[in-house]
Amino acid sequence: MTLVAASSSPVLPLAAVAALAVVTTVCGYALLCAVSPFARCKPCEGNGKRRKHGTSPKRGWKTCRRCKGNGARLRIGRRFFHATRATGQAAQRLHKAGTR
Numbered sequence: 409m410t411l412v413a414a415s416s417s418p419v420l421p422l423a424a425v426a427a428l429a430v431v432t433t434v435c436g437y438a439l440l441c442a443v444s445p446f447a448r449c450k451p452c453e454g455n456g457k458r459r460k461h462g463t464s465p466k467r468g469w470k471t472c473r474r475c476k477g478n479g480a481r482l483r484i485g486r487r488f489f490h491a492t493r494a495t496g497q498a499a500q501r502l503h504k505a506g507t508r
């Protein structure tokens with residue numbers, strides 16, 4: 409008479425689900441960075457200009473410092489992608505120089 413086998417620990421399936429969720433999120437973000445590298449600038453909401461506080465609507469508009477008036481910002485993941493590509497090319501160049 410043993411009832412121990414019925415209550416197995418649910419730690420492993422939970423970890424697997426968590427790992428799957430993390431992998432899905434990372435892959436989705438990488439895909440997003442590859443498809444659309446630019447996201448809307450947050451401070452100016454994509455306008456490229458920001459309102460100064462306490463000024464009239466006609467005056468007091470200034471160029472957004474974050475995006476320098478573009479209204480778009482490069483995603484952080486895309487920056488990482490650029491960095492890895494740059495280092496990859498540098499590594500290839502070094503490899504070529506070494507074989508000669």
Ligand SMILES: [Zn+2]
Binds near residue numbers: 473
């Ligand atoms: Zn901006």
